Amino acid sequence: MNKNIRPLAFLIILLSTAITSWGQQPFIRLTNPLKTDNSSSYSKQFITGSTCKSCTITMNNVAQKVYPTGAFAIQLDLQQGNNQFKLIAKNKSGKSTTKVINYNYTEPAPPQPVTSFSIAYVQTFPSGDLIVAPGDKIQFRVKAQPGGEVAVEDKFRLQEIPLGGTQQMPGIYQGTYTVQCNDPLINGGRLNIVLRNNNQSVAKRTESSYTLLNTNEQPLIGKTKGELPYLEYGLGDDRLGGAKMGYLDTAVLLSITGKVGDEYRVKLSSTLSAYIPSEMVELLPGGTFPPRSNTGSWKVYGDDKFDYVSIGLSCKLPYRSIQEINPSKIIVDVYGATSNTNWITQLQNVQEIKNVYYDQKEDGVFRVIIELKHEQHWGHQVYYDGNTLMIKVKRPPQSKDIKGLTIAVDAGHGGRNRGSRGPTGVYEKDMTLAISKIVAKKLEDEGVNVLMTRVNDSYVDNRYRIVYYQEKDPDLLISIHTNSSADPIRVEGTSTYYKHIGFRDLSTSIYKKMLGTGLKEFGNVGSFNFALNAPTEYPNALVETLFISNPEDEMKVLDPAFREKMADEIIAGIKDFVKNAR
Helix, strand or coil: CCCCHHHHHHHHHHHHHHHHHHCCCCCCEEEECCCCEEEECCCEEEEEEECCCCCEEEECCEEECCCCCCEEEEEEECCCEEEEEEEEEECCCCCEEEEEEEEEECCCCCCCCCCCCCEEEEEEECCCCEEECCCCEEEEEEEECCCCEEEECCCEEEEECCCECCECCCCEEEEEEECCCCCCCCCCCEEEEEEEECCEEEEEEEEEEEEECCCCCCCEEEEECCCCCEEECCCCCCCCCCCEEEECCCCCEEEEEEEECCEEEEECCCCCEEEEEHHHEEECCCCCCCCCEECCCEEEEECCCEEEEEEECCCCCCEEEEEECCCCEEEEEEECEECCCCCEEECCCCCCEEEEEEEEEECCEEEEEEEECCCCCCCEEEEEECCEEEEEEECCCCCCCCCCCEEEEEECCECCECCCECCCCCEHHHHHHHHHHHHHHHHHHCCCEEEECCCCCCCCCHHHHHHHHHHHCCCEEEEEEEECCCCCCCCCCEEEECCCHHHHHHHHHHHHHHHHHCCCEEEEECCCCCHHHCCCCCCEEEEEEEECCCHHHHHHHCCHHHHHHHHHHHHHHHHHHHHHCC
């Protein structure tokens, strides 16, 4: 071979690369904002997007940082009125393209008092149509002309809040009404709010209607239906939904004492209520007895995989389970139960249950305490077999090695649920699948039986994911996602999430290893209300690998070698968890 051929080939490659780079067509592809003309009441905004990898970007003639992926993120500090931002992308040969973004910024106007004889608005709390019972409280807030008299149906007078502190505007009237038996206000419809001043009157109706549930008559009883009915602590809400108290079995009886919008209020004890979506409840005929039961005898036993506690009841009562650590316990409160347990039969084939006992916490609240032999919780499930309450306790793996374990790898999002989007336009669903496949392959190479939610770009409902894994019963589950923030410049890094305190060590172990990738610290987050953190049947953790919204983090997740590195650290965290579990 001619010795000059190899250097010549190398030169050709260099020239080809240079020509390709030189000739890249400039473009500007925005991921935020998506429109050219925008309005905002917030002064801080961001422009994110991408251009060709060898291009430069200027905004209003000021050079901006372009990442090796072509991504860019620019903070805008808007001034009152119209703001114009001219983006120019230019390649190395001097070709350019331009995109103009307009933001019309209007500062929110300070609230102004009502100057005419009128009612501006009526707010009620809780909001939504209500079914109320005697003793319930309804809060009213009305904005109307100052100096008048405001009353609900001319029967309950509201007070105008004096100026001072945070109250800087006159004409705000408030009051808290306590519902009475045979209530004169509550008539099944909307309520009139009346403003009176100088022999004039004007009225405005509430948007919500109010119906009285007389609990002195027949109580209202329902039972759970469908898959995964759940109780919520209250009416709060965010992007993850209301804070869940826990899931219930189907056909569990509930004492219903009211309704707010589409949520039934459920009385669990004299001091505790919860809420449940009405779609998860079947109302039972009038005359149905409230859910109450004495407890019968217990049996504590095991089979080849689990330990069990069975408690005889006469009907299916609602319950709540929690995990405790140091020492490790499973606590199950059964609502509507009264102790008539006079013996607890305990067999020698149990392996994880150390001790069981109970406490009658108050009238109708029966507490089951299960002490575990090991510090680490490996999962439990509460369900009914007929009217027998069953608490199934998972035993720890026999080995400190992951070989032979069944591990679920959940690739977040998929199909029409695309998840977050990076500046270059890459979707979270594609990156989570890519990372999950690497994790799954490496686990299989180590002798792990891997379960996956999805292996392609398909949509899988979160409720189905939970039911699927409850049936498959993995030893643990890892759900893989990428994070996102409205601030693409300052917010970055890796994080892990858990809900139940007994599973915290899994998320902590993975988090410590993920920091070894060089990603910044965003935190290990507890009590997280994500669907796949909710099951108690197996240890689980959500891994938000990095912020795909941040160009620096996005550049890393787009790198196959870095995805491989993250997969290695996730597996290392799993190994540490299994090895160190006591």
